[in-house]
Amino acid sequence: GAAMLLWLWLWLCGCCWPARGLRIHEYLYFQVLSPGDIRYIFTATPAKDFGGVFNTRYEQIHLVPADPPEACGELNNGVFIQDQIALVERGGCSFLSKTRVIQEHGGRAVIIADNAYDNDSFYIEMIQDSSRRTADIPALFLLGRDGYMIRRSLEQHGLPWAVISIPVNVTSIPTYEMMQPPWTFW
DSSP, X not given: OHHHHHHXXXXXXXXXXXXXXXXXXXXXXXXXXXXXXXXXXXXXXXXXXXXXXXXSOEEEEEXXXXXXXXXXXOOTTHHHHTTSXXXXXXXXXXXXXXXXXXXXXXXXXXXXXXXXXXXXXXXXOOOOOSSSOOOXXXXXXXXXXXXXXXXXXXXHHTOSOEEEEESOOGGGOTTGGGGSOTTOXX
């Protein structure tokens, strides 16, 4: 009796919860085209209950690191974010606040990287804050390690932004696994 219940409970934990989690985390992919040393396909997760969706595929659009990185207020490089996508760092204010700041600067979308630079596997579920505010642009969560490597490459090359393609349909790319960042665990 008790052993059977324990087995059933463990089976439910192992089988059903991750499946539910996978449905929550639909992944969205983008490819860095430039700089070439990080020309990989990156995985991001859309915000759970705020922000818009990608109605357009951008073949080449700038991914501009926000200055300041947390993007909780006025941006020093807001002019470069107009009609582009912003790379923002987690922390300082809510995910929704960051998304609204980028939207107010004319950004097409925001990619929020975890501020834990060693995070190479844990996707955080971005939910709205307790305010009644909304955001219309897509908001994506990126692993901290990926965000750090993109920013580091831009700094090393003295570049103000990366060029990306988003969203990317990975099912049409037979070599997709080979195009993931080498620091990613499969």
